[in-house]
Amino acid sequence: MVSYVVSQVMTNGPLAPPNYLDPTPRPLPLWGKRADRTYINAVECFAPFAALVIVVHLAGKANAMTAFWSMCFFWLRLAHAVVYLLGIPYLRTLIFTLGYVAIIGIFVELMR
DSSP: OHHHHHHHHHHHOSOOHHHHHOOOOOOOOHHHHHHHHHHHHHHHHHHHHHHHHHHHHHTTOOOHHHHHHHHHHHHHHHHHHHHHHHTOHHHHHHHHHHHHHHHHHHHHHHHO
């Protein structure tokens, strides 16, 4: 989200009172649009991960493997954000998919 705000300020300057009355999005460069999409994508992917981790914890199934998959998810999501901001297409898809593999790994540990 920070990179999106930086993009807005660099492109359009700080908010002025009329911006609060007219919510029309101001133009952004492509990297600013990718920053916004990166943030939205991260929020969308975090919900299933968080729910699953909470269920694993409440079920008393947390172990070294769930910690491993959670760390993988974190680092993969961080890498995904960087790759998304840089606009690297195929690597972005691979990292996104691996993030969901980490979620599946946590689910498998829950089902054991």
